[in-house]
Amino acid sequence: MKTYKSKIDWWLGLLLLYPIFLGISSIIEGDWMGYLVIVSCLLFIFFISKSTRYIITKDELIVKCMFIVNERIEISKIKKIEKTNSVLSSPALSLDRIAIKFNKFDEVYISPKEKQAFVDDLVKINPAIEIKL
Structure with a gap:
């Protein structure tokens, strides 16, 4: 069994940090809810970055995100792997x-x-997989 971590784009980190800046502005204004926003965002960033991974076993590809198995794929059923920049929701x-x-x-x-x-x-x-990278 081998585990691969997800690559993380720098801009995604910035996008996820935006709510933290909102929390800081709330703290500056004296609102204690800002602390809750900051801690929640930091925990979310931590968990999503540490939990998104891809596991290859002897016959399955297991895709995990947020401690949930999103997909179990029999490697023998994989037909093609190709490069994409799709913005569709995915793990x-x-x-x-x-x-x-x-x-x-x-x-x-x-x-x-x-x-x-x-x-x-x-x-x-599965040597029959077609590769287009």
């Missing part, structure tokens, strides 16, 4: 993504930090 913290196409019409967008090693590990298990 990926970067727009530098790959689309994993499996079964007949299913696909998932992910952003492993070590993309080439990730793809190589999948191809070792």
Whole structure:
């Protein structure tokens, strides 16, 4: 079993930090709710960055985000892996993504930090995967 972390875009961090700045302005104005906003945002950022990962077992790709298994994909059913910059909602913290196409019409967008090693590990298990990176 091998685990890959999600790549994280710098702009996503800035986007997630925006509510913290709102919390700071509330604190400056004397509102204690600002502390709650800051702590909640920091916890969310921490959990999402630490929990988004992709696990390759001997026969499955497991996609996890926020401690929930979003997808279990049989590696033997993966047809194609291709580069994408899709902005569709997905368990990926970067727009530098790959689309994993499996079964007949299913696909998932992910952003492993070590993309080439990730793809190589999948191809070792299923050499029939078509790669378009």
